[in-house]
Amino acid sequence: MFYPFLYLIGFTRNSKAYKIFTLYLIGIGIIQFLMGFVRNFLDFETNLFLFKYYFIFQFLMLSYFYKTLLGYRWVYFMTSIALLFFIFQYIDDPELSAKYNPLGSAIAQIIIVIYSLLYFYRLLSAKGEFLIVNIGVFFYMLISILIFAAGNLVFVDEFKSVSSIMRNLNAVFYFVFQVLILLEWGKNYYKKKNLNG
Incomplete structure (x- = not known):
């Protein structure tokens, strides 16, 4: 996964949203590396115990990313309420830490899809950055919600x-x-890199 390195190239000279998205890519890359390492090199039956870190980190970073793009303060409120719900889920059912959390994941992804839709609406009347990434976030999250609506069924051997x-x-x-993500960088940020030397 080399995208974080591409986005790091322009980290200091680009917008706050760019910086947040770069940190999102780095964090997701680290978590995915750990999930692969646990699955392939350690003697663990599953790496699902790391899933909670993946989906909560993704939710927090993309919420902050969209808060920056949209400017709505209520994004913090919505994110906080959802985070409290996730914490309650894991306190109420400690065994959930070792499984896929379909409800938590679906709620997080639905909220991100809503932010993405609001950003599409904003782009109708004003120019903004990260249109290509927003398209990717919207479709990937929407498809993920539909695919994993079956929850833990996806991970059952039967x-x-x-x-x-x-x-x-x-x-x-x-x-x-x-x-x-690569197209976004190539179309909108690679040119800036070349122009700035």
């Missing part, structure tokens, strides 16, 4: 064929999201 199809479909849409 449904291996369905599980495999759903995971592969999610991987395809995640790849498209990654391509859009």
Whole structure:
């Protein structure tokens, strides 16, 4: 995953939203590396215990990213309420820490989709940055909500064929999201890098 390194190139000379998105990419990259390391090199049956860090980190960073793009203070309120709900979930059911959290993940993704829709609406009347990334966030989150609506069913051995199809479909849409992140950098920030020397 080299996207964080591309976005780091212009870290100091770009907007606050750019910096937040770069930190999001770095954090997600680290968590994905750890998930792969646990699955491939350590003697763990599953890496799902790391999922809570992935989805909560993603939710917090993308919420802050959209707060910066939209400027609405209520984004902090909405994010705080959702975060308190996630904390309550894990306190109420400690075993949830070792499983996929379908309700928490769906709520987080629905909120991000709402922020993304609001940003699309804003872009109708004013020019803004991160249009391509916003398209990627919108479609990837929306598809993820639909794919993983079945929750832990995706990770149950009895449904291996369905599980495999759903995971592969999610991987395809995640790849498209990654391509859009690269396109955003190439179209809007690579030129700035060259112009600034």
